[in-house]
Amino acid sequence: MTTNPTNDATKPPTGFGRLWTAQTVSSLGDGVTHAALPLIALTTTRNPMALAVVTASGTLPWVLFGVLGGALVDRWDRRRTMWVTDTARAVLLGSLAAAAALDMLSVPLLSGVAFLLALGGLFFDTAATAYLPDLLGRDPALLERANSRLRGAQTAASGFAGPPAGSALLALGRAVPLLADAVSFAVSASLVRSLPAVPRPTAGARESLLRQARAGASYVFGDRLLLGLALRPAVGNIAFLAVETVLALFAHERLGIGAFGFGLLLTAEAAGGLLGAGIASFLGRLLGTGTALTCTATIEGLAILGLAAAPNPYVAGLALAVCGAGMGATMVLGPSLRQTIVPAHLMGRVASTSRMLAMCAAPFGAFLGGWLATTYDLRTPLFAAAGLLLAMTAVTATMTTNRRVETALRNAASNGGPGRPDSADSLKESEPENLLQESEPESPLREGELESPLRENVPEPQQPTEVPVR
16 A cells, blocks of 8 residues: 555545445344344254254364465455455355245255355455455554454444344244345445455465464464463353353243344343453453453353353343453453564464364364253253353463563563564574463464465565454
């Protein structure tokens, strides 16, 4: 880009407005499907294990292609990757809506669609994370403002407006909420396609895809603090997917609420998430980032315990709101810390490795929830999830202490920060560091490039940032 947004940090480029609009429309469709899909699955089966298969299918792409997908997107044109995947997902959901209208839905069909939607999400999310810094000229103030707006739009649309709308649309027919989400993907694809192109990077060293992916994974596993930050969502996903798998059935059979009430439960969780995200910085300053992360993880575990014991929908809603607050604060504190201490040239692969660990754990949670509900009762997966969250908190608390965080921040500052690699011209690949070390790992492999039909040249290293996109 030729303009430097630093000169006017309050005025993002015109293209950001289109990206923001695309994100808002897309998130609204996400919220509709998030509430409607479990209820649609309930119309085809009441078997908890079958529901677990549908839930787990939406996590498998990250298990199978997580790190490699991140490395692939680094070689492709990010804007094109986004609109192509959104177009494909619009067609996919349109086809599922047609199947619903023709009464042809089944557990295998829902599972296959969930898998393909998640595969598209993998490529879209990674591409959008890389594209935003280029769109905004890597201006830190603009990036912070943009991420705040995108996060707020996502939470409001997918958390507040989407779930009640999804439940209401479902009353009109099973195909209606699916068609609404398909339209949201089509609108998003159209807006993303109109975004401005970004400059191409110069050719770099040619390295294998596996070798580049290994460099990112080594960086995570070689640093105790980064590994602790990655383990939290990994173990947390086991617990949360165990809950999510049975939540619709739990709400219907144990709490006695219908489709609209289920949407309100999800809205309560989203409200808590907004509150948690809003107070995250205050908690970090008050307690220190490490201690704040331990506290939010403890809150999540206790909230799920309260949900399991809830005697009525009101207590359940309050428990989900408290859990959402803990999750919202964690989603601000954890990624922000990682963005600060990880060099920009590794940020994409480190982020995709961390997310892959989280998503690899999710299918286990889905099947655990289904098995426990089938073998015992619907409350058992919730009690198990609460115990798992509290146990994870006890283990990772020693890995993400305030002292470790402060040491990592000092090391990042002394090395010029994540935006400037320690060695611009030669970054050696190294084996994982001793997990007991306090400092940031040595700079690993320098990022190389391969030819690809989707490739555009975009300046590297990328600014470390995460975009809350689907």
